[in-house]
Amino acid sequence: MRALIALLLCLALPLRAEEVDVKLLLAVDVSRSMQFHELEIQRRGYAEALQSPEVIAAITGGMIGTIALSYVEWAGAGSHRVVVPWTRIASAEDAARVAEIIHANFETTLRQTSISSALDFSITHLENSDFKGLRRVIDVSGDGPNNDGPPVTAARDRALARGIIINGLPLMTRDAMSDRWGIPDLDAYYRNCVIAGPGAFVIPVLDWQEFAHAVRRKLVLEIAGLAPPATPRVIPVAAYDCLIGEKIWHRNMQRYWLEP
Numbered sequence: 001m002r003a004l005i006a007l008l009l010c011l012a013l014p015l016r017a018e019e020v021d022v023k024l025l026l027a028v029d030v031s032r033s034m035q036f037h038e039l040e041i042q043r044r045g046y047a048e049a050l051q052s053p054e055v056i057a058a059i060t061g062g063m064i065g066t067i068a069l070s071y072v073e074w075a076g077a078g079s080h081r082v083v084v085p086w087t088r089i090a091s092a093e094d095a096a097r098v099a100e101i102i103h104a105n106f107e108t109t110l111r112q113t114s115i116s117s118a119l120d121f122s123i124t125h126l127e128n129s130d131f132k133g134l135r136r137v138i139d140v141s142g143d144g145p146n147n148d149g150p151p152v153t154a155a156r157d158r159a160l161a162r163g164i165i166i167n168g169l170p171l172m173t174r175d176a177m178s179d180r181w182g183i184p185d186l187d188a189y190y191r192n193c194v195i196a197g198p199g200a201f202v203i204p205v206l207d208w209q210e211f212a213h214a215v216r217r218k219l220v221l222e223i224a225g226l227a228p229p230a231t232p233r234v235i236p237v238a239a240y241d242c243l244i245g246e247k248i249w250h251r252n253m254q255r256y257w258l259e260p
Helices: 002-012 036-050 053-060 092-104 115-127 152-161 176-181 186-194 208-224 244-258
Strands: 018-029 067-074 080-089 131-142 165-170
Touching: 018 036, 018 080, 018 115, 018 208, 036 092, 036 208, 053 092, 053 208, 067 092, 067 115, 067 131, 080 092, 080 115, 115 131, 115 152, 131 208, 152 165, 152 186, 165 186, 165 208
Parallel strands: 018 067, 018 131, 131 165
Antiparallel strands: 067 080
């Protein structure tokens, strides 16, 4: 009877969350401005980076030697899909299984760009996982400024208030869509309006051929808790217009409705 009571008491106790070196959420832009081949480059780049010797060494070389990772795709406000739920990675085999899921799942693009909604979703997703990270990081990539949902700075500040680090991977390749909907200094936008937390950094991608290398470098830094050499903000925070994306959206939509 005593053994049975002890067993029932153990079952009644809440399970202790597994501790990991870092809880890393990869928030990846799949908005309409992203072309089909660009989406494929993204998926393949993340899948290959996770399996690289450099990333595996960073994972296994940590204090605990384990990370928890989730891969989320986002677009406009409320448009999110969890491709990889929170998953423990402690070996090359674990990373390969996650990479296979990332590369195998593919859907069409979604509408608009809401970095703010992606950040708010990521905050909730981080806090609802079964892992306890010594650090919590949102790795957000995107090819344009926020143009939908709440202001991006408000979402950034909500993450910062919870001790969450936000790093940025601005995709600064040029095409007709980026010329109309994007901005030429997206890296400055990310530095001034998106990233947050101790050691937060931005690694811009200027050409799609650089993407896989940039992702690999970024993952190594995030997993190891490091940061690249500091780069000054291009424009002082107070002077940068963090609503530039919303203004471009409204300007283009007004033109659309006025066109015969």
